[in-house]
Amino acid sequence: MAGMISPMEIDGADQPPKPNKGKSAVIVSSDGKATPWVEKYRPQSLADVAAHRDIVDTIDRLTNENRLPHLLLYGPPGTGKTSTILAVARKLYGAQFHNMILELNASDDRGINVVRQQIQDFASTQSFSFGGKSSVKLVLLDEADAMTKDAQFALRRVIERYTKNTRFALICNHVNKVIPALQSRCTRFRFAPLDASHVRERLKHVIEAEGLDVAESGLAALVRLSNGDMRKALNIFQSTHMASQHITEEAVYLCTGNPMPKDIEQICYWLLNESFSTSFKRIFEINTRKGLALVDIVREVTMFIFRIKMPSDVRVHLINDLADIEYRLSFGCNDKLQLGSLVASFTRARSSMVAAA
Ligand SMILES: Nc1ncnc2c1ncn2[C@@H]1O[C@H](COP(=O)(O)OP(=O)(O)O)[C@@H](O)[C@H]1O
Ligand SMILES: [Mg+2]
Numbered sequence: 001m002a003g004m005i006s007p008m009e010i011d012g013a014d015q016p017p018k019p020n021k022g023k024s025a026v027i028v029s030s031d032g033k034a035t036p037w038v039e040k041y042r043p044q045s046l047a048d049v050a051a052h053r054d055i056v057d058t059i060d061r062l063t064n065e066n067r068l069p070h071l072l073l074y075g076p077p078g079t080g081k082t083s084t085i086l087a088v089a090r091k092l093y094g095a096q097f098h099n100m101i102l103e104l105n106a107s108d109d110r111g112i113n114v115v116r117q118q119i120q121d122f123a124s125t126q127s128f129s130f131g132g133k134s135s136v137k138l139v140l141l142d143e144a145d146a147m148t149k150d151a152q153f154a155l156r157r158v159i160e161r162y163t164k165n166t167r168f169a170l171i172c173n174h175v176n177k178v179i180p181a182l183q184s185r186c187t188r189f190r191f192a193p194l195d196a197s198h199v200r201e202r203l204k205h206v207i208e209a210e211g212l213d214v215a216e217s218g219l220a221a222l223v224r225l226s227n228g229d230m231r232k233a234l235n236i237f238q239s240t241h242m243a244s245q246h247i248t249e250e251a252v253y254l255c256t257g258n259p260m261p262k263d264i265e266q267i268c269y270w271l272l273n274e275s276f277s278t279s280f281k282r283i284f285e286i287n288t289r290k291g292l293a294l295v296d297i298v299r300e301v302t303m304f305i306f307r308i309k310m311p312s313d314v315r316v317h318l319i320n321d322l323a324d325i326e327y328r329l330s331f332g333c334n335d336k337l338q339l340g341s342l343v344a345s346f347t348r349a350r351s352s353m354v355a356a357a
Contacts, residue, residue: 037234041206046087049080050230051198055189056084063088068136070159070168072144072183074175075191078231081171082142084191088169089138105142115154123162137166144170145177152179159185193228203233212241217249225256259292264300268308271301271346279343284336294339295329298322301342311356314349321345 043049046060062068068088073081093100102122104110119139141147147155159168159182170186172178194202200223207214218240226233240247240255253260259267263286270279287294302322305315322345325338 037206037238038231041202041209041234043080043083043087044090046084046091049084049087050202051194052080052084052189052191055191059084059088059189063091068092068167070163070170070186072170072172072175072178072186072188073191074172074178074188076193076229077173078226078229078233079191079194080230081191085138085140085169085171089140092136092138101138101140103140103142106146110141110147110151112148112150112154115151115158119155120158120162123158123166126165135165139166139168140171141168142171143173144182145172145174149179152182156181156185194230195228196223199223199226199228199230199233202230203237206234206237210241212247213245214247215249218247218252221249221252222247225252225258257291257293257296259290259296259300261300263290263292264297264304267297268301268304271343272350276343276347279346280340283343284339287339294335294342295326298326298329298338298342302326310349311353314352314356317352318345318349321348 046056049056059068059071071085073084075081089097089101102119104114104119108114122137123139141155144152155168156179168186170178170182175183175188175190200219203219203222206212207219222233222237222240225236236252236256237247240252243255244251250260267283267286270282274282283297286292287297302319305318305322310318322342325341325345328341329335329338
């Protein structure tokens with residue numbers, strides 16, 4: 001996952017490259033072209049973190065006052081949780097980064113033995129004070145919801161014992177997978193999905209820095225498809241950029257394989273107006289020609305149904321049917337049959353609309 005970064009990569013270009021102790025590092029070619037944009041444009045300081053102003057300001061203040069509590073940051077992916085903690089660490093330790101932080105994420109073994117040994121060893125050794133700055137160490141447990149329950153229980157005691165010179169920062173997507181005992185030992189912050197304006201602003205920053213040619217419609221498509229996940233936005237953006245020079249709406253959709261809004265409109269038109277067999281044939285044809293996934297179509301059509309006018313009891317049934325189709329598709333049921341089911345649901349909805357009229 002892109003959220004993982006080893007300490008080697010962190011402190012920027014001014015440092016000579018250090019030998020890599022077996023952890024994977026992002027390979028940077030001389031012109032920097034190979035760097036994934038998610039790493040290249042990772043916020044370096046707290047001020048760079050877009051959105052979540054209140055959270056970031058609070059953490060910033062606590063850091064300044066040397067009163068950093070144990071932290072639990074949670075929320076959907078790509079909202080800046082890891083970046084925020086790394087920025088805090090950079091602010092606290094500067095060049096001493098490597099000595100003062102122990103970072104473990106889901107790809108490291110974090111069973112109960114690691115909690116008992118590695119984390120305790122790190123937490124229990126005294127740290128030197130650098131330049132009068134705080135000497136608390138930081139243990140960063142990324143993707144903490146993937147830790148076993150046993151390890152979490154063991155961690156509970158460790159957190160308490162070493163509070164004097166160590167702070168723990170837990171990061172996770174699903175806060176309910178972290179045991180309550182750990183939650184109550186930390187200050188919780190929820191990172192909501194970024195709103196469209198922040199994603200747009202951040203993308204504009206990248207456009208400027210890279211000197212790219214991006215159509216307004218392309219930018220809007222990136223923002224729409226990202227759904228508030230900045231990592232997703234940057235990844236789609238970079239792969240579209242690699243595929244085509246001009247980043248237009250069409251290029252973005254082509255790159256992700258998502259159905260274009262105008263295709264969805266066309267499909268909905270067929271579903272609402274054509275006979276069963278014509279609808280089925282046309283949708284099947286456009287699906288094969290454009291290589292669309294039926295599950296994407298079902299999701300988008302559902303959004304479309306929310307927007308158009310129809311009697312509410314018809315809408316209720318229709319949406320329920322679509323939800324069933326989506327559920328079945330997620331188990332890998334036959335696409336052609338499910339497409340039949342989609343057209344059938346609309347046929348039924350139309351007859352009940354006629355009956356109601
Ligand atoms: N709030 C944000 N402001 C600016 N960039 C962000 C923000 N959130 C995410 N990003 C971008 O997305 C990438 C992934 O962010 P990360 O902090 O690892 O997300 P998380 O840990 O919440 O999944 C970062 O490298 C950065 O480029
Ligand atoms: Mg992360």
